[in-house]
Amino acid sequence: MSRTSPLGYIYCYMLSHRFPEEIRGNFISQQGLKNLSDYKYSGEDKSIIYNYAVNPFAKFLCTLTPTFVAPNVLTLLGLLSSVAAFVLGAVYIPTFFEAAPAWVYYASAGLIFLYMMLDAMDGTQARRTGMASPMGELFDHLCDSLSMSLCGLLFGACIRVGPAFAFILLVACWVPFYLSHWDDYNTGKLVMGKFGGPTDLLVGLSGLMIFTGAIGPDFWLRTIHLGRWDLAYNHALMIPVVIGSFVSGIQYARHVFKGKPAEVSNTTAVLQLTSYALFLTLSITWAVAAPYLLHTYPHRWMVCLGLTNAYLLARVIVGRITKQEISKTHFLHFVLFAGLAVSFFSA
Numbered sequence: 001m002s003r004t005s006p007l008g009y010i011y012c013y014m015l016s017h018r019f020p021e022e023i024r025g026n027f028i029s030q031q032g033l034k035n036l037s038d039y040k041y042s043g044e045d046k047s048i049i050y051n052y053a054v055n056p057f058a059k060f061l062c063t064l065t066p067t068f069v070a071p072n073v074l075t076l077l078g079l080l081s082s083v084a085a086f087v088l089g090a091v092y093i094p095t096f097f098e099a100a101p102a103w104v105y106y107a108s109a110g111l112i113f114l115y116m117m118l119d120a121m122d123g124t125q126a127r128r129t130g131m132a133s134p135m136g137e138l139f140d141h142l143c144d145s146l147s148m149s150l151c152g153l154l155f156g157a158c159i160r161v162g163p164a165f166a167f168i169l170l171v172a173c174w175v176p177f178y179l180s181h182w183d184d185y186n187t188g189k190l191v192m193g194k195f196g197g198p199t200d201l202l203v204g205l206s207g208l209m210i211f212t213g214a215i216g217p218d219f220w221l222r223t224i225h226l227g228r229w230d231l232a233y234n235h236a237l238m239i240p241v242v243i244g245s246f247v248s249g250i251q252y253a254r255h256v257f258k259g260k261p262a263e264v265s266n267t268t269a270v271l272q273l274t275s276y277a278l279f280l281t282l283s284i285t286w287a288v289a290a291p292y293l294l295h296t297y298p299h300r301w302m303v304c305l306g307l308t309n310a311y312l313l314a315r316v317i318v319g320r321i322t323k324q325e326i327s328k329t330h331f332l333h334f335v336l337f338a339g340l341a342v343s344f345f346s347a
Helices: 005-017 028-036 048-063 071-092 101-129 135-158 162-187 198-215 217-223 233-259 266-273 272-289 292-297 298-322 331-346
Strands: 043-045 190-192 223-226 229-232
Touching: 028 162, 043 048, 043 198, 048 101, 048 198, 071 101, 071 135, 101 135, 101 198, 135 162, 135 198, 135 298, 162 190, 162 233, 162 292, 162 298, 198 217, 217 233, 223 233, 229 233, 233 266, 272 298, 272 331, 292 298, 292 331, 298 331
Parallel strands: 043 190
Antiparallel strands: 223 229
């Protein structure tokens, strides 16, 4: 007779009890499926760069794209472009300290620009071919979330900040993007500001990669003398990025409190962030209390967290387009907690 492992018993217990629904495959309720047919996308990108440069160019490129090309194909190609840029960074800058050859920075800049254009084209192509759908929007934003993590890591590798500061940059990329969709969940409209939106950041990252390739990556290790302290150029560049992330988060929160339905209290809206706050707490605790994986396998560890971040964001998008509540706990929280515990007690 075969024997069931302890993990098998735990898994069976979770399936048979009131554990988070998604672990049993119940992502969308029957009522959610009915609500799905009534969903209509509402969004606005106020970015000056997007409206006056990127979007017009994307529309022109769409006129050259055959109508049989599905918008999701463009979305997937965009994701693969960002993955290729990330792989270059991970291979040549594995610990976020190394200096890569100049062509790596130029190639990464081109791949990020390609991702940005394909991401701008997919929505236009969807409307042009009549293929726009809620599932297409979910796929688009899920790929954007994954790419945002990869671009954040590429940024850290470009300016050679080391794994710990790269993790800080990664969190700074995660939070505003998640809060923008939390804003959309409550107000029914996804709004990107005139400055500091995804398009602006991608243009900035591409320019930064070109600059680094031209002037040399050692530039970022130079220091500024501030009295008793020396501040490296790479750390100086991090300061406005982190502050910008914080300010964006506050702006989204203010927009939620002003634009949410009257029947939704401020407390209810804040409690919707329970799941994400728990994820951030576990991730940051893991990085601080048991940093072995962060320093030994930085890209792999942070990519795994980036996938978790993308999953939690996808749950918010699914909740929005199906009018379902956001779950406060997910099975991935337990996976993260287990990983943290194993890493801590193995150190």
